[in-house]
Amino acid sequence: MTVIISRAEHNQYFIGIDGGASKCRARLVSSDFSLRGEGLAGPANPLHGIEEAQEAIVASTAAALKDAGLPESDMKNLIAGVGLAGVNLPTCSAAMSNWDHPFKKMFLTTDLHVACIGAHQGADGAVIIVGTGSCGISCVKGKTHILGAHGFPHGDKASGAWLGLEGLKVTLLALDGVLEHSYLTDRIMQHLGCKTDLEVVEKMSRVSSRVYAKLAPLVFEAADHDDAQAQAILREAADYIKAISDKLLDSNPPRLSMIGGLTERMMRWLDKDVAARFSPPLDPPEVGAVYYAHEELFGYHEAV
Amino acid sequence: MTVIISRAEHNQYFIGIDGGASKCRARLVSSDFSLRGEGLAGPANPLHGIEEAQEAIVASTAAALKDAGLPESDMKNLIAGVGLAGVNLPTCSAAMSNWDHPFKKMFLTTDLHVACIGAHQGADGAVIIVGTGSCGISCVKGKTHILGAHGFPHGDKASGAWLGLEGLKVTLLALDGVLEHSYLTDRIMQHLGCKTDLEVVEKMSRVSSRVYAKLAPLVFEAADHDDAQAQAILREAADYIKAISDKLLDSNPPRLSMIGGLTERMMRWLDKDVAARFSPPLDPPEVGAVYYAHEELFGYHEAV
Numbered sequence: 001m002t003v004i005i006s007r008a009e010h011n012q013y014f015i016g017i018d019g020g021a022s023k024c025r026a027r028l029v030s031s032d033f034s035l036r037g038e039g040l041a042g043p044a045n046p047l048h049g050i051e052e053a054q055e056a057i058v059a060s061t062a063a064a065l066k067d068a069g070l071p072e073s074d075m076k077n078l079i080a081g082v083g084l085a086g087v088n089l090p091t092c093s094a095a096m097s098n099w100d101h102p103f104k105k106m107f108l109t110t111d112l113h114v115a116c117i118g119a120h121q122g123a124d125g126a127v128i129i130v131g132t133g134s135c136g137i138s139c140v141k142g143k144t145h146i147l148g149a150h151g152f153p154h155g156d157k158a159s160g161a162w163l164g165l166e167g168l169k170v171t172l173l174a175l176d177g178v179l180e181h182s183y184l185t186d187r188i189m190q191h192l193g194c195k196t197d198l199e200v201v202e203k204m205s206r207v208s209s210r211v212y213a214k215l216a217p218l219v220f221e222a223a224d225h226d227d228a229q230a231q232a233i234l235r236e237a238a239d240y241i242k243a244i245s246d247k248l249l250d251s252n253p254p255r256l257s258m259i260g261g262l263t264e265r266m267m268r269w270l271d272k273d274v275a276a277r278f279s280p281p282l283d284p285p286e287v288g289a290v291y292y293a294h295e296e297l298f299g300y301h302e303a304v
Numbered sequence: 305m306t307v308i309i310s311r312a313e314h315n316q317y318f319i320g321i322d323g324g325a326s327k328c329r330a331r332l333v334s335s336d337f338s339l340r341g342e343g344l345a346g347p348a349n350p351l352h353g354i355e356e357a358q359e360a361i362v363a364s365t366a367a368a369l370k371d372a373g374l375p376e377s378d379m380k381n382l383i384a385g386v387g388l389a390g391v392n393l394p395t396c397s398a399a400m401s402n403w404d405h406p407f408k409k410m411f412l413t414t415d416l417h418v419a420c421i422g423a424h425q426g427a428d429g430a431v432i433i434v435g436t437g438s439c440g441i442s443c444v445k446g447k448t449h450i451l452g453a454h455g456f457p458h459g460d461k462a463s464g465a466w467l468g469l470e471g472l473k474v475t476l477l478a479l480d481g482v483l484e485h486s487y488l489t490d491r492i493m494q495h496l497g498c499k500t501d502l503e504v505v506e507k508m509s510r511v512s513s514r515v516y517a518k519l520a521p522l523v524f525e526a527a528d529h530d531d532a533q534a535q536a537i538l539r540e541a542a543d544y545i546k547a548i549s550d551k552l553l554d555s556n557p558p559r560l561s562m563i564g565g566l567t568e569r570m571m572r573w574l575d576k577d578v579a580a581r582f583s584p585p586l587d588p589p590e591v592g593a594v595y596y597a598h599e600e601l602f603g604y605h606e607a608v
Contacts, residue, residue, distance in 0.1 A: 047509060089506045147480045150505050153457035154472045154516075168458045176451045178547045201454050202393045205351060212458075243482045 006031050007298040013074070015061050015103070016289035017082040019044025019053060020111050022132065022210060026060035027286040028068050028078075037070070039063025047086035050095045057082060058102060080106040081293030083114030083285055088149060107296040111285060112137040112146055118288025119257040119281035122295070126253035127281070128244060131260030132213040134159035136244040138251045145251055147244050152209035158237035160262055164215030166233045167222075168204065172197060184222035184230045191218055220265045238269040245277055257281040310335050311602040317378070319365050319407070320593035321386040323348025323357060324415050325436065326514060330364035331590040332372050332382075341374070343367025351390035354399045361386060362406060384410040385597030387418030387589055392453060411600040415589060416441040416450060422592025423561040423585035426599070430557035431585070432548060435564030436517040438463035440548040442555045449555055451548050456513035462541035464517030464566055470537045471523045472508065472516065476501055488526035488534045495522055524569045542573040549581055561585040 008014070008031035016027045024044035028037040041059035043052060061080070062072050080103040086092040088110050096108055116127040116139045126138035133156040135149035152161045171188045173179040175197040191214075194200045204211065222230035241258075248256060258267065259281050267275050283291075312318070312335040320331045328348035332341040345363035347356060365384070366376050384407040390396040392414050400412055420431040420443045430442035437460040439453035456465045475492045477483040479501040495518075498504045508515065526534035545562075552560060562571065563585050571579050587595075 089502060089509075091506065147482075148476075150476045150501060151509055154469055154508060155476050155505070157473075157477075165458055169461075172454045172459050173461075176548070177551055178451075178544070197454060198393060201459070202395065204458060205393075205455055240482070244480070247481055 006033060006294065008079075008294065013070075013078050014290045014293055015064060015078045015080045016114070016286040016291075016293070017044075017057055017060065017080060017084075018111055018114055018285035018289055019056060019060075019082065019084040021045040021048065021085055024053075024056035024060045025284075025286045026057075026064040027284075027290065028061075028064040028070075029287070029290050033287075033290065037064040037066070037068030039065075039067060045085040046092040046096050047089060050092075050099075053084065053086075053096070054099055054101075061102075075102045076104060078103050079293050079297065081114065081289035081291070081296075082106055082108050083111040083289045083292065084108065085111045088112075088146060105293075105297070107293045109289075109292055110137075110146070110149075112149060113139065113144060114288035114292055115259055115281075115285040116144075116288065117291045117295075118283040118285045119259060120255050121282040122288075122291040123255070124253055125255035125257065126248040126251070127256070128241060128248070128258045128278075129260045130158060130160075130241070130258060130262045130266050132160045132210055134162065134260075136248050138248045138253045140251045140253050143251070145248075147247055152212070156209070158240045158266070159209075160213030160216035161209035162212075163219045163233060163237060163262075164212035166236075167215050167219045167230070168200075168212065170229045170233075172200065175200070179229070182222070182229055183225045183227040184219065187218045187222055188215055191215065216262065217265075223269075234266075234269045237266065238271070238274075241266065241270060242274045245274060249277070255279050259285075310337060310598065312383075312598065317374075317382050318594045318597055319368060319382045319384045320418070320590040320595075320597070321348075321361055321364065321384060321388075322415055322418055322589035322593055323360060323364075323386065323388040325349040325352065325389055328357075328360035328364045329588075329590045330361075330368040331588075331594065332365075332368040332374075333591070333594050337591075337594065341368040341370070341372030343369075343371060349389040350396040350400050351393060354396075354403075357388065357390075357400070358403055358405075365406075379406045380408060382407050383597050383601065385418065385593035385595070385600075386410055386412050387415040387593045387596065388412065389415045392416070392450060409597075409601070411597045413593075413596055414441075414450070414453075416453060417443065417448060418592035418596055419563055419585075419589040420448075420592065421595045421599075422587040422589045423563060424559050425586040426592075426595040427559070428557055429559040429561065430552040430555070431560070432545060432552070432562045432582075433564045434462060434464075434545070434562060434566045434570050436460075436464045436514055438466065438564075440552050442552045442557045444555045444557050447555070449552075451551055456516070460513070462544045462570070463513075464520035465513035466516075467523045467537060467541060467566075468516035468519030470540075471519050471526075471534065472504075474533045474537075476504065479504070483533070486526070486533055487529045487531040488523065491522045491526055492519055495519065520566065521569075527573075538573045541570065542575070542578075545570065545574060546578045549578060553581070559583045563589075
């Protein structure tokens with residue numbers, strides 16, 4: 001097994017940040033990587049607002065310091081590893097890099113990267129993330145390769161937003177009499193509290209991907225009730241996950257994990273040989289962010 | 305053939321308005337329905353902004369009056385027929401109905417409704433609209449039935465926005481190596497002026513359906529170059545148009561038309577027997593809006 005050996009000074013604290021479209025998680029650890037405090041704040045995707053993302057990073061860090069019984073003034077002494085959604089885009093990355101941040105040092109990378117580092121405890125590996133969005137990433141021999149992370153509605157296949165969108169499409173076609181009504185369409189109408197297509201259109205007009213993702217559990221539920229449309233949607237999602245896991249395995253990662261809110265439910269839709277490719281993630285992304293900061297400070301981790 | 309017999313006073317002018325997500329067209333006609341002036345203004349979908357829609361209606365009317373050589377002060381003497389996107393939704397309809405409008409009288413209905421009335425010169429019929437969005441509508445014996453008009457990305461199947469979205473999905477999957485690159489994906493990348501998936505994601509982040517619709521012509525072009533993915537997308541679109549035309553014909557409309565920017569190109573993808581169902585539209589939607597106002601004022605039109 002591979003572990004990180006800390007070379008930080010005894011009193012050096014790290015803050016690991018995992019910031020995405022819906023929330024920002026912070027974890028404060030001491031030089032031996034033991035947990036001292038946790039914090040949570042709102043959205044931290046700079047693509048949707050640079051200032052909001054920066055405020056969420058500061059707020060979640062402040063909450064983690066408070067949780068650890070430390071004063072907020074200690075923020076300036078922290079070394080921060082920050083994994084953020086959106087910073088694979090050059091404009092976002094540039095805006096965040098120019099931030100006059102409140103830390104002693106800050107190392108910035110994507111939320112996908114810290115998820116991958118965390119899942120394999122700092123060692124090489126690959127990860128497929130299936131939550132509100134979807135993507136794949138492999139980190140092997142210092143090379144990072146990202147698949148997907150293309151955004152909604154053109155990307156994020158097999159994600160919660162995609163599942164919900166596909167379920168809603170079926171529902172609207174059924175309301176028009178183009179498809180048959182089914183368990184899935186009934187449950188979606190019930191969940192939305194709507195009786196007509198006009199009510200659905202009004203409710204779902206110009207909403208974010210998170211609102212579509214709230215329908216995803218109904219697709220799984222309907223599939224369990226032998227709903228043919230829901231099962232077809234999930235088979236298409238499973239085919240896509242097989243395809244991106246094929247691609248990720250091309251780079252020979254020692255381990256492959258799946259993380260995100262839909263992991264458990266999606267695993268049951270994968271063929272057995274595909275599901276068998278996945279190993280459980282070892283640490284959460286915010287710990288991956290600490291590993292990242294540590295590696296950037298002291299060079300590559302040592303294998304034991 | 306069916307025509308409208310005007311019962312308006314000799315000096316009574318009508319303004320017909322067709323307002324959608326991208327523009328607002330106005331047509332000024334005299335009591336014998338002859339054209340006196342035309343006007344064009346910006347977006348007039350109250351779902352995307354009530355005030356903007358109202359301003360566009362006034363601006364397009366002012367332009368039509370000017371085109372007719374009439375003073376803007378004549379606006380208060382006009383009888384307006386107004387067909388607007390979004391007013392099938394109760395909140396939009398209510399907001400527009402409460403408008404302190406500048407006309408002598410105003411009769412409000414949907415853009416779909418005036419399109420249908422126009423296409424059949426005031427007589428019964430049905431219409432499928434395939435432009436940036438898509439929908440179907442039949443107006444038979446005083447009953448109006450709307451299919452689709454559900455919005456993007458969950459509805460509007462076979463529309464320009466849908467075609468562009470499907471084309472972009474294929475392109476992003478090809479960039480990830482999950483699908484083969486093809487004529488379609490090369491043309492889309494060339495059109496977007498992008499070399500990598502990151503550039504595409506940055507360009508297409510949170511854009512409107514109109515931006516997706518700009519990719520639709522490339523899907524038709526690629527299909528003409530034997531691109532299998534583009535052809536599959538267009539076959540799915542054609543299947544949907546067949547399905548909604550089946551539904552519309554259930555209400556026995558005397559005529560069925562297709563209108564919207566993709567009409568000509570989409571017709572070529574329909575099976576011959578499906579394409580043969582469609583008759584050319586007789587008048588544009590803004591003239592349909594005048595017929596609508598006239599009918600509302602004087603009762604149902606007379607058949608000659």
